[in-house]
Amino acid sequence: MSLWVDKYRPKSLDALSFHSELSDRLASLATSGDFPHLLVYGPSGAGKKTRIVATLKELYGPGVNKIKIDARVFQTASGSRKLEFNVVSSNYHMEITPSDMGNNDRLIIQDLLKEVAQTQQVDMSAKQRFKVVVINEADSLTRDAQAALRRTMEKYSPNLRLILLANTTSNIIAPIKSRTLLVRVAAPTHADISKILINVAKRERVSVPSELAERIAVASHRNLRRAILTLESLYSQNGSLTPQMPIPQPDWEVVISSIANDLIKRERNAQLLLQIRARFYDLLSHCIPATVILKSLLFDLLDLVDEMLKSHIIHWAAFYEHRIHIGSKVVFHLEAFAAKMMRIIEIYTSAMSLEI
Structure with missing residues (x-):
C-alpha cells in the first residue's frame, strides 16, 4: 500500500x-x-x-x-x-x-x-x-x-x-x-499546500477541514512532502480529522528543541555537554543530516535568546556548518557548536547579572 x-x-x-x-x-x-x-x-x-x-x-x-x-x-x-x-x-x-x-x-x-x-x-x-x-x-x-x-x-x-x-x-x-x-523551484505557498491537501483527502474520500489544512501547511514550513505525510499520519492515528486537533512535532525536532532549551536554561558544564553529545549521536544514527541538525538548532536558539546574541549565534552556526562540510567526523563540529553556544550564553548571562 x-x-x-x-x-x-x-x-x-x-x-x-x-x-x-x-x-x-x-x-x-x-x-x-x-x-x-x-x-x-x-x-x-x-x-x-x-x-x-x-x-x-x-x-x-x-x-x-x-x-x-x-x-x-x-x-x-x-x-x-x-x-x-x-x-x-x-x-x-x-x-x-x-x-x-x-x-x-x-x-x-x-x-x-x-x-x-x-x-x-x-x-x-x-x-x-x-x-x-x-x-x-x-x-x-x-x-x-x-x-x-x-x-x-x-x-x-x-x-x-x-x-x-x-x-x-x-x-x-x-x-x-x-x-x-x-x-x-520555489517552495509552494501555504495556500497552494492547503489546496493540495484538500484535493488529496478528497481523492481518499477523507473529509479534512480547511482550518486544519491551513495549520498543517504552516507547520510543514512550506514543505509539501512533509505536509502530505503529516495529513496521512493524523488520519491513520485518529480515524477522522477535526479543525482544532493538535499537529505533532517530529521526534527529531523535539530532541533538538530540548537541546536548545538545555543550552539556555540549565547549568552549562561538561556534564551537560556529554548529554548533548549523546543526543547528537542519537540523531545522526537515525539518519538526520548534521546540517539539518545544526540549522534546526540555530532557529530554536534564535527564538530563545536576546537580540544582542543573534548575530553571534548566526556567525558561529555558519562557521561550524563549513567545518561539517570539510571535516570527516560531523559530531565533533556539532559538539563544538554546542560548546561555543554555552560559552557565549554564559558570558552574556554573567555580564547581565553584573549590570543588575
Missing part, C-alpha cells in the same frame, strides 16, 4: 498544480530539440524531483517509468576497497546520488558517467539521441567530483545531458553553473 505522497505524485507537467509557468518552460525545453544541461535548485519538498521526472516523460514518453535498480561495484584508486553503489535506471535515463559515497564520489562521477556517455541510445525509436543522468544532492558533491563533472560535460555533451538537483547553488562551482541552465 503506497503512501499518499507517492500515490498522488503528479506524473506529467500538466498535472502539476503550482508554478504553472515553470511547467510550461520545462515542457517547451523538452520539445525544443535542443535540451540543455539543467541545474534545478530549491528547498526540500518544493517538487524538484517530481518536475524532473515529468520532464523526462515529456522527453522520452512513458518508457522512463520502467525503471530498475542495479548494484554496481567500484574499486578505489588504491585498489584496497570495493564500493557498492545503487543506480536507478531506465533505457533512457539514469539516477544517481554520488554524495552517498562521501569522498569517493569523484570515482562514481568519472567511471559511471564516462560509461554512459560512451554508449549510444539503445532504443532507435527514442525521441532523443542522448541519455539523461539525474544527479541528486549535487550541492553535496566534493570539489574533486564537481571538477570531474565539469570535464564530463565538456567532452561528452553530444551523447549525454545532466540534470543536477540541489537545495542551493552556493556549493556548486562556477564552471558548472556557467554550463547549465539554472531552474529555481
Whole structure:
C-alpha cells in the first residue's frame, strides 16, 4: 500500500498544480530539440524531483517509468576497497546520488558517467539521441567530483545531458553553473499546500477541514512532502480529522528543541555537554543530516535568546556548518557548536547579572 505522497505524485507537467509557468518552460525545453544541461535548485519538498521526472516523460514518453535498480561495484584508486553503489535506471535515463559515497564520489562521477556517455541510445525509436543522468544532492558533491563533472560535460555533451538537483547553488562551482541552465523551484505557498491537501483527502474520500489544512501547511514550513505525510499520519492515528486537533512535532525536532532549551536554561558544564553529545549521536544514527541538525538548532536558539546574541549565534552556526562540510567526523563540529553556544550564553548571562 503506497503512501499518499507517492500515490498522488503528479506524473506529467500538466498535472502539476503550482508554478504553472515553470511547467510550461520545462515542457517547451523538452520539445525544443535542443535540451540543455539543467541545474534545478530549491528547498526540500518544493517538487524538484517530481518536475524532473515529468520532464523526462515529456522527453522520452512513458518508457522512463520502467525503471530498475542495479548494484554496481567500484574499486578505489588504491585498489584496497570495493564500493557498492545503487543506480536507478531506465533505457533512457539514469539516477544517481554520488554524495552517498562521501569522498569517493569523484570515482562514481568519472567511471559511471564516462560509461554512459560512451554508449549510444539503445532504443532507435527514442525521441532523443542522448541519455539523461539525474544527479541528486549535487550541492553535496566534493570539489574533486564537481571538477570531474565539469570535464564530463565538456567532452561528452553530444551523447549525454545532466540534470543536477540541489537545495542551493552556493556549493556548486562556477564552471558548472556557467554550463547549465539554472531552474529555481520555489517552495509552494501555504495556500497552494492547503489546496493540495484538500484535493488529496478528497481523492481518499477523507473529509479534512480547511482550518486544519491551513495549520498543517504552516507547520510543514512550506514543505509539501512533509505536509502530505503529516495529513496521512493524523488520519491513520485518529480515524477522522477535526479543525482544532493538535499537529505533532517530529521526534527529531523535539530532541533538538530540548537541546536548545538545555543550552539556555540549565547549568552549562561538561556534564551537560556529554548529554548533548549523546543526543547528537542519537540523531545522526537515525539518519538526520548534521546540517539539518545544526540549522534546526540555530532557529530554536534564535527564538530563545536576546537580540544582542543573534548575530553571534548566526556567525558561529555558519562557521561550524563549513567545518561539517570539510571535516570527516560531523559530531565533533556539532559538539563544538554546542560548546561555543554555552560559552557565549554564559558570558552574556554573567555580564547581565553584573549590570543588575
